[in-house]
Amino acid sequence: MERESFQSRLGFILVSAGCAIGIGNVWKFPYIAGQNGGGLFVLIYLLFLAIMGIPILTMELALGRGSGLSIVKAYKKLEPKGSKWHIHGWFCLAGCYLLMMFYTTVSGWMIDYAYKFAVGTFDNITVEQADTVFTDMLSNPWELLIFMGLTVLIGFLVCFGGVKNGLERITKWMMLALLALIIVLAVNSLFLSGAGEGLKFYLMPDFSSVQKVGLMNIISAAMSQAFFTLSLGIGSMQIFGSYMSKDSTLTSEAIRITALDTFVAVMSGLIIFPACFSYNVAPAEGPSLIFVALPKIFMNMPLGRLWGSLFFIFMSFASLSTVTAVFENPISACIDNFGWSRKKSTIINCVLIFVLSLPCLLGFNVLSGVNVLNKDILSMEDFLVSNLLLPAGALVFLIFCSYKFGWGFDNYRVEANTGKGVKIGKGMVYYFKFVLPILILFILISGLIPKQN
Numbered sequence: 001m002e003r004e005s006f007q008s009r010l011g012f013i014l015v016s017a018g019c020a021i022g023i024g025n026v027w028k029f030p031y032i033a034g035q036n037g038g039g040l041f042v043l044i045y046l047l048f049l050a051i052m053g054i055p056i057l058t059m060e061l062a063l064g065r066g067s068g069l070s071i072v073k074a075y076k077k078l079e080p081k082g083s084k085w086h087i088h089g090w091f092c093l094a095g096c097y098l099l100m101m102f103y104t105t106v107s108g109w110m111i112d113y114a115y116k117f118a119v120g121t122f123d124n125i126t127v128e129q130a131d132t133v134f135t136d137m138l139s140n141p142w143e144l145l146i147f148m149g150l151t152v153l154i155g156f157l158v159c160f161g162g163v164k165n166g167l168e169r170i171t172k173w174m175m176l177a178l179l180a181l182i183i184v185l186a187v188n189s190l191f192l193s194g195a196g197e198g199l200k201f202y203l204m205p206d207f208s209s210v211q212k213v214g215l216m217n218i219i220s221a222a223m224s225q226a227f228f229t230l231s232l233g234i235g236s237m238q239i240f241g242s243y244m245s246k247d248s249t250l251t252s253e254a255i256r257i258t259a260l261d262t263f264v265a266v267m268s269g270l271i272i273f274p275a276c277f278s279y280n281v282a283p284a285e286g287p288s289l290i291f292v293a294l295p296k297i298f299m300n301m302p303l304g305r306l307w308g309s310l311f312f313i314f315m316s317f318a319s320l321s322t323v324t325a326v327f328e329n330p331i332s333a334c335i336d337n338f339g340w341s342r343k344k345s346t347i348i349n350c351v352l353i354f355v356l357s358l359p360c361l362l363g364f365n366v367l368s369g370v371n372v373l374n375k376d377i378l379s380m381e382d383f384l385v386s387n388l389l390l391p392a393g394a395l396v397f398l399i400f401c402s403y404k405f406g407w408g409f410d411n412y413r414v415e416a417n418t419g420k421g422v423k424i425g426k427g428m429v430y431y432f433k434f435v436l437p438i439l440i441l442f443i444l445i446s447g448l449i450p451k452q453n
Contacts, residue, residue: 005243011168013253014175016240017260018321020230021178023106025261026268026318031289032225033202033269036218040205042266044219048226049258052439055432056232056394057254058416058424059401064241065250066407066415070332071235074242075400078407085406088396095234095389096329100353102360102381103326104155107319108147112137113291114312115147117298117305127296134291138364148361149354155323156350159331162342163243171324174317178264181314186270188307194278202273220446227443228386229261231322233393239329245419252421264318271311275301290315327353387447395440402432409433 006012033041067074072089079085116122122130137143158170189195231237244253272289276282279300281293298308327349334345363370363377372380400406409429417423 005163005245006168007164008168009245009248011164011172012240012244013256013260015168015171015325016237016253017257018171018175019236019240019325020257020261020322021175021264021318022103022231022322023110023315023319024225024229025265026271026315029225029229029265030202030269030272032221034273036213036221038201038206039203040207041218041222042203043205044222045226046262048223048439049229049262052223052436053226053230053232054251054254054258055436056227056398056440057230057237057257058250059397059412060232060235060238061241061244061250061254062401062412062415063235063397063407064238065244065246065418066241066411068242070242070329070336071238072333073336074238078411079400080405083405085396085400088393088400089235091389092233092235092238092393093330093333095385095393096236096326097353097356098381098389099234099236099385100323100326101356102378103319104151104323104353104357105144105148105360105378107151107316107323108144108149109137109291110312110315110319111150112143112147113295114309114316117295117308117312120305122295122299122308123305127299130295130299131292133295141362141365144361144364148357151320151323152350152354152357154320155327156331156346158324159327160343160346163328167324167328171321174321178314178317178321181310181317182264182267182271185307185311185314186267189271189274192274192278192301194276195274198274198277199270201277202269220442223439224443224447227394227440228390229265230258231326231390233390233395233397234385235393236326236329239332240325242332248419249421249423250416250418251424252419255422388444391440391444391447395437395444398432398436398440402429402436 006015033045063071063074063078067077069077070089071092072086075086075089116133121133125133158166160166161169189198192198241250272294275294275297279297281289281297294311295308298304298311301307330349330353331342331345334340334349335342338345340348359367360378360381367377370377375383401412402409409432413424413426413428
């Protein structure tokens, strides 16, 4: 059976960027920027996206396009005879399942809050009562179940239609709507009374803050965010390479995907920081910023119900674009490895991920007493993916594409340079073999070292 491909280049870029664009862009990036020197952090972040994120992204895409297969089969096709690189493919698949085990719950929160703002839940309470809306939601397993289930169902219904008629067609419009919403919300924030102070905090380097946080801590935070924002290391981007045409070089496509991902992250800061400064909300609130602090801002704003609804619709699109894209990995893997039809693979994976998502969902209520290494269920699942599977997986991809006992740099380079656009020079082999591994090891080790409070 002939493998599907994207109908258009725009579709490929929007779906691939949709996989990278997620909750981390519109929630994590702004507050981490605020905690780490503002404008200086942003500059360092952009630097590491260019020198680390883009090269590794081209490797995942090269494995996909060079094989035309999902991750396990891709390794088997490209690895030297007798080697066992394909074992990593199964770890990638496990990483996709583990990511969705908590991401579907958080995505459900976004949809739930969009619904709450749309029906006027926040119109009938005081600002002080806004905190309880979030805690009441977490304590209600049935409410969480409904919106997590809706997330899973939407994701698999999109994938059920295939790459062209499902994933590309729906995600393309969802991403265009996301980009339109973020521009509307950013323009609205720029006209708020405290916009100037918010922009200064966000975009101007504050060297007193640099002295307080420490330059190495800022660099470490920027490296980690640049790495994690592209979801590299578990094959979530590799699958889209398998549907690509040979018309453009992989570096050119990686630059476009990264630029779109970065645009959404930076624009998110333009929404959040002016609003925070206009309504006296601490911009470094961290995890509670979106669900506790921002609703209070919308409650104080003219047309707050409208802006709150639009913001959480935007958040829902951002999270759902990742969900639908990552779902394609296990679906395609089961088709390639077990010979299932797309219909059978979609239905089985839909049920499987729904069941696997239940522990995280129940971790806030029924299973709230369960702790592993002093972490709740969501935090533990997130830690395993973000601090272990992503950086370790990226290191495996890098070694596989750079050394002769893997696929080899020459083979990788031929695939990456096929088509029109930016090429990778021969001399880059030394950078790939000796510099990039050190950068990834730094992220891996620093992520596994317990943080001191």
